[in-house]
Amino acid sequence: xxxxxxxxxxxxxxxxRERIFDxxxxxxxxxxxxRFSVGGAGDSxxxxxxxxxxxxxxxxxxxxGDPLFVAPLSDVPTDSTIRRTxxxxxxxxxxxxxxxxxxxxxxxxxxRNSCPHRPEVPLDPGRGARVDGGEIVCHEHGARFECGDGxxxxxxCVGEELxxxxxxxxxxxxxxxxxxxxxxxxx
Ligand code: FES
Numbered sequence: 001x002x003x004x005x006x007x008x009x010x011x012x013x014x015x016x017r018e019r020i021f022d023x024x025x026x027x028x029x030x031x032x033x034x035r036f037s038v039g040g041a042g043d044s045x046x047x048x049x050x051x052x053x054x055x056x057x058x059x060x061x062x063x064x065g066d067p068l069f070v071a072p073l074s075d076v077p078t079d080s081t082i083r084r085t086x087x088x089x090x091x092x093x094x095x096x097x098x099x100x101x102x103x104x105x106x107x108x109x110x111x112r113n114s115c116p117h118r119p120e121v122p123l124d125p126g127r128g129a130r131v132d133g134g135e136i137v138c139h140e141h142g143a144r145f146e147c148g149d150g151x152x153x154x155x156x157c158v159g160e161e162l163x164x165x166x167x168x169x170x171x172x173x174x175x176x177x178x179x180x181x182x183x184x185x186x187x
Pocket of ligand 1: 115116117118121138139140141142143155156157
């Protein structure tokens with residue numbers, strides 16, 4: 001995509017405006033999720049439950065039939081992030097989250113893909129969040145976040161923390177471990 005494209009999603013109590021870097025993805029506002037695919041057969045489920053699965057790319061990732069499978073541990077970087085979507089039990093509303101491994105501990109951490117300064121801004125817009133000096137750096141205004149508790153150490157939201165998402169590692173794979181969610185989608 002050569003020109004900047006922005007998507008705005010409004011729900012009853014929240015509006016989100018997000019710059020789009022990929023040809024497909026999703027934007028959230030409150031409980032509303034808008035999924036898009038430029039030049040493809042994407043869909044949207046807006047602020048209702050009318051959405052339908054978009055196709056193979058939107059199918060839950062499963063390993064051995066486990067809908068909570070997130071990714072192989074080896075896919076989770078120390079110097080960037082990967083994105084996934086945690087689906088609520090109704091299977092229609094999702095929350096985008098990011099994963100990163102601690103460079104020294106190797107421990108996997110996950111947080112909602114949202115900057116505390118402006119929650120509509122994803123820390124990972126689709127190509128992996130920037131990591132500098134061991135900290136995730138927001139591409140919008142440069143806020144820096146520690147691995148682990150996601151504490152903001154510098155920037156307009158200093159002292160705030162990223163919203164954690166529970167994950168666990170089993171047999172070399174990462175699984176969602178958060179009672180709010182029932183399955184995982186690739187993005
Ligand atoms: S939106 Fe992240 S620092 Fe401003």
